[in-house]
Every structure is written in structure tokens, then in C-alpha cells.
Amino acid sequence: MEFESVIGLEVHAQLKTKTKIFCNCSSEFGAAPNTHVCPVCLGMPGVLPVLNRKVVEYTIRMALATHCSLARESRFARKNYFYPDLPKGYQISQYELPIAQFGHIDIEAGDNKKRIGITRIHIEEDAGKLIHDPDRPKSMVDFNRTGVPLMEIVSEPDMRSPEEAGAYLRKLHSVVRYIGVCDGNMEEGSFRCDANISVMPKGSTTFGTRTELKNLNSFRHVEKALQFEIGRQKEIIADGGQVIQETRLWDSAKNMTTSMRGKEDAHDYRYFPDPDLLPLVVDDAWIQAVKADLPELPDAKKERFVREYGLPSYDAEVLTSARELADYFEDCIKTFPQPKPASNWIMGSLLGLLNAEGKSIDESPVSAENLGNLLKLIADGVISGKIAKTVFEEMAKTGKSPRVIVTEKGLVQVSGKPAIEEIVAKVLSRHPKEVEDYKGGKTKVLGFFVGQIMKESKGKANPAMVNEVLKEKLS
Ligand code: ADP
Ligand code: MG
Ligand code: ZN
Numbered sequence: 001m002e003f004e005s006v007i008g009l010e011v012h013a014q015l016k017t018k019t020k021i022f023c024n025c026s027s028e029f030g031a032a033p034n035t036h037v038c039p040v041c042l043g044m045p046g047v048l049p050v051l052n053r054k055v056v057e058y059t060i061r062m063a064l065a066t067h068c069s070l071a072r073e074s075r076f077a078r079k080n081y082f083y084p085d086l087p088k089g090y091q092i093s094q095y096e097l098p099i100a101q102f103g104h105i106d107i108e109a110g111d112n113k114k115r116i117g118i119t120r121i122h123i124e125e126d127a128g129k130l131i132h133d134p135d136r137p138k139s140m141v142d143f144n145r146t147g148v149p150l151m152e153i154v155s156e157p158d159m160r161s162p163e164e165a166g167a168y169l170r171k172l173h174s175v176v177r178y179i180g181v182c183d184g185n186m187e188e189g190s191f192r193c194d195a196n197i198s199v200m201p202k203g204s205t206t207f208g209t210r211t212e213l214k215n216l217n218s219f220r221h222v223e224k225a226l227q228f229e230i231g232r233q234k235e236i237i238a239d240g241g242q243v244i245q246e247t248r249l250w251d252s253a254k255n256m257t258t259s260m261r262g263k264e265d266a267h268d269y270r271y272f273p274d275p276d277l278l279p280l281v282v283d284d285a286w287i288q289a290v291k292a293d294l295p296e297l298p299d300a301k302k303e304r305f306v307r308e309y310g311l312p313s314y315d316a317e318v319l320t321s322a323r324e325l326a327d328y329f330e331d332c333i334k335t336f337p338q339p340k341p342a343s344n345w346i347m348g349s350l351l352g353l354l355n356a357e358g359k360s361i362d363e364s365p366v367s368a369e370n371l372g373n374l375l376k377l378i379a380d381g382v383i384s385g386k387i388a389k390t391v392f393e394e395m396a397k398t399g400k401s402p403r404v405i406v407t408e409k410g411l412v413q414v415s416g417k418p419a420i421e422e423i424v425a426k427v428l429s430r431h432p433k434e435v436e437d438y439k440g441g442k443t444k445v446l447g448f449f450v451g452q453i454m455k456e457s458k459g460k461a462n463p464a465m466v467n468e469v470l471k472e473k474l475s
Contacts, residue, residue: 005226006208007162007197014027014148014182015181020052023147033131034142035144049276051277052149056282059099060286066121068121070287073282077272078090094122099282101120108167116155118155121151121152125146151182169222178297179295186219195216196211199233212247225257228257229257247263305326305329324360335376338375341375342375349392365399366399415462
């Protein structure tokens with residue numbers, strides 16, 4: 001039997017506000033445990049929450065960027081449960097009336113374009129963090145994270161493969177960073193994803209029973225965990241069994257998911273409207289003001305890069321994946337206005353370098369202007385493309401401008417005909433047999449000669465001139 005998988009994602013994005021959602025404690029990551037706390041976020045009796053306006057503004061931004069419709073009035077609810085990281089005994093969230101619903105984002109997985117529905121976006125507070133002592137049977141709790149603002153983005157079950165889920169997640173990640181509402185740091189947990197997955201016979205319209213996967217802290221983990229879970233569920237069904245609805249944990253060391261707990265239902269939480277908080281009212285003027293302030297979004301930028309710069313769709317996709325990278329590209333072509341070579345160097349050498357060093361584009365040792373200057377030197381024939389790679393490596397190491405490096409290291413390209421003739425003559429005299437071969441019709445040895453000449457000149461000979469002189473000498 002052939003199966004099809006059905007995937008829906010729940011993403012928790014921590015909002016980049018200075019303070020927490022209902023008090024003025026700092027929401028900064030990494031402080032000493034329990035130093036960013038107060039009676040409100042510790043859930044002392046009798047305290048009152050006061051909603052952080054910035055949280056609402058950021059969520060409106062996200063809702064607009066994902067084409068959601070915004071509720072003019074939404075409500076906060078108490079989601080009741082007991083856990084040591086939740087001092088109040090309930091989490092303030094939104095339940096029946098979320099701030100935003102019915103949105104979508106467009107993804108590209110391989111060659112297929114697809115629209116993924118967004119069911120809802122709601123605002124909630126984070127819980128604290130448990131720290132388990134590896135040496136003793138003891139756990140500690142850090143309440144710095146309680147009350148840190150989150151936005152939960154729930155997708156429709158519209159994805160049909162791990163690749164589509166990965167593409168959706170990357171797109172969402174790109175959007176939150178473009179609009180500056182979340183830093184997207186998955187390792188620090190500011191962008192977290194739970195993946196819901198079920199399988200059904202291909203062509204069926206009734207979804208199978210889903211499991212919910214947690215502990216996915218990178219894009220790769222999400223894709224790998226889904227892949228594993230599809231296999232596991234298929235096997236159960238093929239054996240005549242039934243998948244049970246449960247929450248499962250991804251174990252990245254063992255490359256498998258294991259059962260964590262049975263899946264709770266909404267009614268288990270005894271949701272009710274929080275009596276301490278007024279309904280959240282958002283008016284048209286506020287929405288319009290936020291809209292006017294939105295930057296160009298990834299899709300629009302990509303489309304513009306294709307239209308304005310004549311870039312292939314693939315290049316435009318890569319370059320617009322992060323706003324800073326797109327800015328870098330546009331700065332580079334201010335110095336050297338040829339988009340395609342600039343794109344090639346950024347996608348190849350520059351991203352390769354940053355990847356290898358684990359750096360972000362903001363930390364690039366090669367500035368956009370200097371990369372543009374390097375491309376100029378190639379275009380002007382001052383250096384060859386090959387030497388340019390050496391110069392680039394040196395720029396990466398020292399941060400110096402390409403001009404300075406070329407001068408210091410004597411890398412200027414040799415283009416003068418007499419100088420090239422001298423090198424060509426030297427190489428040909430060293431290889432009489434190959435010269436015979438060439439004259440006998442084996443034109444392939446031309447490549448060999450070019451290679452030897454470039455080597456002799458330490459890569460500095462102008463390739464066009466080399467070819468011209470070679471053909472003259474061999475004819
Ligand atoms: P809960 O909090 O119970 O997990 P939510 O409504 O927050 O419920 O999230 C449910 C998620 O599961 C959504 O992303 C939805 O698209 C997805 N989903 C629902 N049914 C299925 C199914 N049968 N297979 C895969 N995903 C599903
Ligand atoms: Mg869930
Ligand atoms: Zn506080």
C-alpha cells in the first residue's frame with residue numbers, strides 16, 4: 001500500500017522585546033538564574049499583569065506579514081496545568097479568540113510552489129526552565145524565562161513531506177527575522193517547533209491519527225524526525241496496528257523518536273478567560289500604522305531581484321533568504337554593478353567562507369564594498385579569476401582591500417604580449433613530444449599547455465592572451 005504523510009507545525013517564536021509580557025523584568029537571554037524575576041512573573045497571589053504594548057505591535061506585524069486577518073478584539077485565557085516551571089499553575093495564553101487567523105505563506109520545495117495555510121497566531125507567555133543536575137537526582141528551576149513573550153504560529157495540516165515542512169519552517173524563520181520581531185535563534189530556544197504528523201493511504205481524504213514531535217532544535221532535526229516518524233507509522237499500519245495519539249520526543253543521538261506522554265486534549269486544561277486582563281482591542285489606525293512600517297518581505301524582494309537585476313530565481317531565493325544578505329548583495333553591486341558575477345561570488349566564496357567559520361553575514365571579514373572592488377579588478381583585467389580566489393582568501397584573513405593585497409603580493413596579471421610569448425616559448429620547448437602530438441591533430445593537448453603556462457606564470461598570465469599566443473606559435 002502506498003502512503004501519504006500529513007504534517008502541521010506549531011512554532012513558538014520569542015518576541016524580541018526588552019521586557020517580559022506582563023511585567024517590566026528584562027527578557028534577555030543568559031542572565032544568572034532567577035535574577036530577572038518579580039512578584040508578577042513569579043505568580044505571587046494578588047499581583048496584576050499589565051500587557052506589554054510592544055508584544056501586540058510585533059504580533060500585528062507578523063499577522064500582516066503572513067496575510068492573516070486580525071481580530072479587532074481578542075481575549076487572554078488561562079491554560080491550567082501543574083508543572084514545576086509554571087509557578088502560577090496556569091499559563092496566560094489566547095484560546096477561543098486569538099489575535100490573528102486565516103493566513104498563509106508561500107513555499108518552494110524543489111520545483112513545486114505551494115501555499116501553506118496558517119490557522120492562527122496567538123500571544124502567550126513562556127514558562128520557566130528546568131535544569132537537571134547530571135550528577136545528582138536533583139532538578140533546579142530558573143524563572144528568568146517565565147513571562148517572556150511568545151507568539152505561537154499554528155499551521156494548517158497542509159504539508160505532505162518533510163521537505164515541505166522544512167521549506168515552511170525556513171520561510172517562517174526568514175519572515176520573523178525580516179520584520180525584526182524574533183532573533184530566530186534555535187539553539188537558545190527563541191524559535192521552537194513542534195511537528196504534528198500522520199500518515200494515510202495515498203489518495204485518502206481522511207487524515208490518520210497524528211503524533212506530536214518535540215525537542216526539535218534545528219531544521220535538520222525537524223526533517224529527520226519527520227522522516228523517522230513516517231517510517232514508524234507506516235510500519236504500524238502495514239502490520240495492521242493503530243497509531244496512538246501521543247507526544248513523542250526526538251532523540252538526535254539515537255536518530256529516533258520515543259514516546260513521552262499521551263496527548264492531552266484542550267478540555268484537560270480547563271481554559272477560561274483571564275479575569276485579570278481586559279479584552280485586547282486593536283483598532284484600524286494601529287493596524288495601518290504597523291502596516292506602513294513593514295519592510296519589504298522575502299517574496300517581494302526575491303521577485304524584485306529577478307526583475308530588477310535579471311538574476312535566476314535560485315540566486316534570488318538564496319540572496320533574499322536573510323535581509324542582511326540581501327543588503328550585502330545590494331551594497332556590493334553599488335561598487336560593481338554586475339549582478340550575476342556578484343551573486344556568484346557571494347553564493348560561492350563568501351557563503352562558503354562564512355559557513356566554514358560559523359559566522360553570520362554581519363560578521364563577514366570581507367566587506368561588500370571590498371568584494372565589489374575585487375570584482376572590479378577582475379573585470380578590468382588587473383587580476384585573473386584564479387588569482388582573485390587567492391586575493392579573496394587573503395581579504396578574509398586580513399580584512400585588507402584587494403588593491404592593497406594585489407600590490408603587496410605582486411599579483412598583477414601579466415597581459416603584455418612579449419612577456420607571455422616568453423613563457424609560452426619556454427613551456428613549448430620543454431614539451432616537444434606534445435607539440436608533435438598537437439601538430440599531428442591531437443588538439444586536446446592545448447588544455448595541457450594552458451595549464452603548464454598558468455603554472456609557470458604562477459597563475460598570473462592573462463588567459464585570453466595565453467590562448468592567442470599559443471595558437472600563433474603552434475600554427
Ligand atoms: P494541540 O495544541 O492539541 O497540538 P493545535 O491546534 O495547537 O493543537 O495544533 C495542532 C497541529 O496539528 C496543527 O498544526 C494542525 O495542522 C496539525 N494537525 C491536526 N491534525 C493533524 C493530522 N491528522 N495529521 C497531521 N497534523 C495534524
Ligand atoms: Mg500541540
Ligand atoms: Zn517579572
